[in-house]
Every structure is written in structure tokens, then in C-alpha cells.
Amino acid sequence: MNKMCDLQIKKLWIIFMLLGTLQRTQAAWLRCYKDSLTEYMVTPLEYPLPIAHSSCLDRSQPTVIYTFGYQGKVAGPATTAVLTAYIAKRKRNVILLDWEEEAKSGLLGLQLGYATSAAPNAKKIGYALGRALHTLSGAGVDLNTIHLMGHSLGAHVMGYAGRWLRERGKIVSRITGLDPARALFEGTFGFFKQLDRTCALFVDIIHTDAGNYGTSKSTGTVDIWPNYYGPKSQQPGCPRKPQETFSRADLCDHDRSWQYFIEAMLSGTNISAVYADNYRDWMHDYSRSNITIYMGDLINTRARGNFFCSTNAQPPFGKGSEGLKPDYVIIS
Numbered sequence: 001m002n003k004m005c006d007l008q009i010k011k012l013w014i015i016f017m018l019l020g021t022l023q024r025t026q027a028a029w030l031r032c033y034k035d036s037l038t039e040y041m042v043t044p045l046e047y048p049l050p051i052a053h054s055s056c057l058d059r060s061q062p063t064v065i066y067t068f069g070y071q072g073k074v075a076g077p078a079t080t081a082v083l084t085a086y087i088a089k090r091k092r093n094v095i096l097l098d099w100e101e102e103a104k105s106g107l108l109g110l111q112l113g114y115a116t117s118a119a120p121n122a123k124k125i126g127y128a129l130g131r132a133l134h135t136l137s138g139a140g141v142d143l144n145t146i147h148l149m150g151h152s153l154g155a156h157v158m159g160y161a162g163r164w165l166r167e168r169g170k171i172v173s174r175i176t177g178l179d180p181a182r183a184l185f186e187g188t189f190g191f192f193k194q195l196d197r198t199c200a201l202f203v204d205i206i207h208t209d210a211g212n213y214g215t216s217k218s219t220g221t222v223d224i225w226p227n228y229y230g231p232k233s234q235q236p237g238c239p240r241k242p243q244e245t246f247s248r249a250d251l252c253d254h255d256r257s258w259q260y261f262i263e264a265m266l267s268g269t270n271i272s273a274v275y276a277d278n279y280r281d282w283m284h285d286y287s288r289s290n291i292t293i294y295m296g297d298l299i300n301t302r303a304r305g306n307f308f309c310s311t312n313a314q315p316p317f318g319k320g321s322e323g324l325k326p327d328y329v330i331i332s
Helices: 002-022 077-089 106-138 153-166 252-267 279-284
Strands: 029-036 039-044 063-067 093-098 146-151 174-178 202-206 222-226 272-275 292-294 305-309
Touching: 029 077, 063 077, 063 153, 077 093, 077 146, 077 252, 106 153, 146 153, 153 174, 174 252, 202 252, 222 272
Parallel strands: 063 093, 063 146, 146 174, 174 202, 202 222, 222 305
Antiparallel strands: 029 039, 029 093, 272 292, 272 305
8 A cells, every 4th residue: 555655656746847847947147256246247057158258267277166956046145155255265266056046946835846846957957057068168168177066956956067068078077065955866756866976077975964955875976974973963053853844944954064165165174074984883983094084175086985074063163183083982
């Protein structure tokens, strides 16, 4: 009986998804920033060439392209924080992939809007970004200098872009997934391909809400698991009681991914992680491994596998070398 119910539910999801793929995708944009959030040039995603010839793109510098996830906004907290941090650092060209209209839930509500609109649109927009990067590459932009970064559903957008390019013989240097979205990308209803290690030369994924809003599988070149002590682990400082769905409190664990990354990017060595096959090995004896990495822009791109760390409950989150130790241990 349960198998029959599961089959019926699966059929309904397929119908909803097919309906979503029939919807017309609205315009998406590339915003290339100069010296502040208010100083930028914008061009349709389908016509990226103006960026290649703009003063906002310094070809002697690497380029980071960031995007948000489901119901994300250009002026949202994650977007503002990531862009502000990179603009302030002045060591990267900074571009935002704006797909705000396509990332909305629409009239169907949070769950159906995600399934029938936002998730299918993530694939469309990802492929469109791949085409845009292919065009920019033809105009002389070096894909080896491109770092794609996305939060939640936006991580899979970047995965699709990288996958589209790779199928055509080109590849970006790095994709960072900030707690990639789980729904429809993992488990029984995993209809869509998720970000994985094949999408770029190096793929680093930060898991902060594994098994809830975020994926729970190791699919990157490197997977970093802050404060992970088993399924449904929560981040220190986040509410333990259920919260209103999609409220800031409800998204606290999910949002820690971009908060940790920004702090690591700005501080350099404040958040480090240690290699372990799995969280039990880390909790049992974190000192058995001498392989450590830094989260953020100083990450070792030759590293492979799972890395674990602990953080503080409030900023500054990083503990330095103390963060290599778990807050809980397994006593054999």
C-alpha cells in the first residue's frame, strides 16, 4: 500500500514538473560591479558580450560570479553580503547572476512553486549561463579565471552551467556550492542533477543544513561539514525549536554556509577543517589526520574528500586551529 502511495505521489510530482517546464522563463541578467553595489553595468544573460568589453572586467584579475537560491533577491541578505565582501576585497571581478523573477514561488505557494517553476528554471538558467560563458570565452575571457558560486538552489544553477560547458569541451576552474538545495535533487524525488565534482576542475561544497534544506551527500571534489555530528545536525547559535517555514530563523542553519564562507574569505585562515572519511572518524579521533584545509579563497585545490570543523555560535565563527576539534567526541 505504501509503495502504491509513493508511486502516485511520484507521478503527481512528474506532472507538476512537466507543467513547470512549459512555463516561459522570464529574463535573467548579469550585473558586473565596479567599486560599489550601486556602481555596475547590467546586460541580459542572453547577450553577455558587453561585459567582455566593459571597464568593470579587468582581465588581469580572476572573476567570481555569484547567484542566490529559491526566492532569493538581488537586494537579499546573502547577495548583499557576498557581493559587498568581494567588492571590498578588490581582488576579483564581481558579477551577479540575477534570476530573481525565475527564482520566485509564483501563485502556487512555496512547495509547488519550487517544484513547478523555480527548480526547472534553475536548469534553464544554468544552461543559459553556460552559453553566456561560452560566448565570453570566445571573446577572450579565460575560463580558467572563472569561479562560480551559488547558495542553495543557486548552487545547482552553477552546476548546470559547468555541466553545459563541459559537455562542449570547456570547463571553469572552480564552483563553490553553499549548502546546495536538497529538494528534488536528492532522495526518492531527486529528479534533477545536482552539483557534483564533474562540473568544474574543482568543486567545493559547504554543508550546513544537511538533510533538511541542504543536500546530505558528498558530491564535491571537497565537501566541508561544519559542526556535523550526524543526520539533521544543527549549527551552533541557530534555533532548536521548529520555526515558521522559510523565515530567517528557519533558514538559520542553511544561511550559515554563506556566512562562514564570507568570514573565511575575509579572514583567510580563521576557519580551517580537517580530513576524515566520515563524521564518526572525526569525532572519534580528529588528530589521526594531518590533512587540513582553509575554507574560502585559500582552499587547497589539490585536496580531496570530506573535511570537518567546529565553529562558534556567533561571529567570529572561526576558531582557528581549535576548530579542527569536534564539540562532541565518541569514546571507544
